[in-house]
Amino acid sequence: MRLISRYGLILALFTIAILMFSSCGSRKNMVYLQADSTQLNNIYERNIPKIQPNDILTIVVTAADPKVTMPFNPISMMPNGNLTQQTDLALRPTYTVDNNGDVLLPILGKVHIAGLTRTEAIEKLREELERYIKEPGVNINFNNFRVSVLGEVARPGSFVLPTERVTVLEALGMAGDMTIRGVRENVMLIREVDGKKSVHRLDLTKQDVLNSPYYYLSQNDVVYVEPNKAQINNSKLGSNTNVIISIAGLLITVISVLTR
Incomplete structure (x- = not known):
């Protein structure tokens, strides 16, 4: 019995040691944005996402007289007396940027906007609309600005922003x-740009x-967090844990029988 207890104690200590080793970490590996001598100069305007083919955009034209915008907003100007605000937003006109980087708009026809930022595209459409409307306003929003976060995060998935x-x-x-x-x-x-993926x-x-051109995300970016070595080792150990415990139990039983 004393021998069994000794081996049981050794097995318990061995298990605790593995757990302690696998959970070891350091501040250097865990803390974000650790203080150093880096001079922060990142400017968002340098890295604004550009409109790309296959983007889905909501484009709404406004003016002092709403009637003159009706031809440019054929869906959003539908009678909506009993519609909720959420439904009304869903009915606003959306346009898909084609493979050539163009959107086909009422009256204006095809307008090339790929490669432009949202602000630049708004200004370009305003200039086009000034031929028909006095002091027009334009609002553009991305409908498919999606990023995916995978790997060692609490809730991996895709997020529409x-x-x-x-x-x-x-x-994250x-x-x-x-x-x-x-x-x-x-x-x-x-990241994928013009059909080409880069890592x-x-x-x-x-x-x-914070100075990286990739600190700000673009549509359809995928962020992947890889597991550390301890997690990889734990996964290997975890798949064999039952076998190890069974073998250890069998050895203790055999030793117990032989030492009676």
């Missing part, structure tokens, strides 16, 4: 932040990431 100004930290926040097992020094960002790495433990 109401604004195109979103940072990688905000995207929407996904519930990284788990303690996520590698903060090597976050992968996958970029971000070290979120350094303030210099």
